[in-house]
Amino acid sequence: MSELETLHYTGIEMSADGGSRFVDDRIELGVRPVAVGVDPMAVGELGSGAVAFVRSGGFDAVPHPAPARQWVVMVRGTIEVTTTDGETRRFAPGDMLLAADVEGLGHSTVAVGEPPFEALFIPAPENR
Template sequence: MTEPKNLRYTVIESTADGGSVFADAEIPLADRTLAVGVPAMAVGGMPSATGVSYLRSAGFDSEPHPAPARQWVVMLRGAIEVITSDGKRRRFAPGDLVLAADTEGRGHTTVAVGEPPFEALFIPTAS
């Protein structure tokens, strides 16, 4: 087995003044054998609740909005740019992982970039 790794992701958080900001975080990964005969793989937990949603959209341009629930956004296809209320921008593409946690206040703006469609999984968190 190899040394544990970390999976980086972005959190969009609410601020005390009702705005939003980006924060960087990591999920610890550890090599585990999940089934006999399968090589060990890097595995990490993503706390979640029920109700995973798949979303496909030709466009995803939005007005400023808070996240409807604290949820993981797993980018599958296309790309989006998220702008937090402090004016910072980050682009997310397939394979990127975002925790949308700004459920109060002004929230953030989301804009589709690149070729449509945009596809993602939305996974509500347990906490």
């Protein structure tokens, strides 16, 4: 597996004496498309079956609707999103974006700066 296809993380678990300890572990990411018109990205489920971690070495997509109504929480890197009305905004680590344009012409997304781009995709309810 390449570094692009592995998510390393630190866990805390109970130790044999009833205390706690750190454990280094990883989640293997599978490369797959995340939306029509977007190059495949490394994706890993985080155990809930709904929240996904995504990583891409680059991101330069043609206009596309969101694959589902979802929050995009930026973890690493910066993306630039342009809507069909011509407005462009940048999103960096810690920023949240609600992608709710699941129909129509959609938006375009470009990675800005050094790769990789990393984000959490979290399903969003209709009432948000």
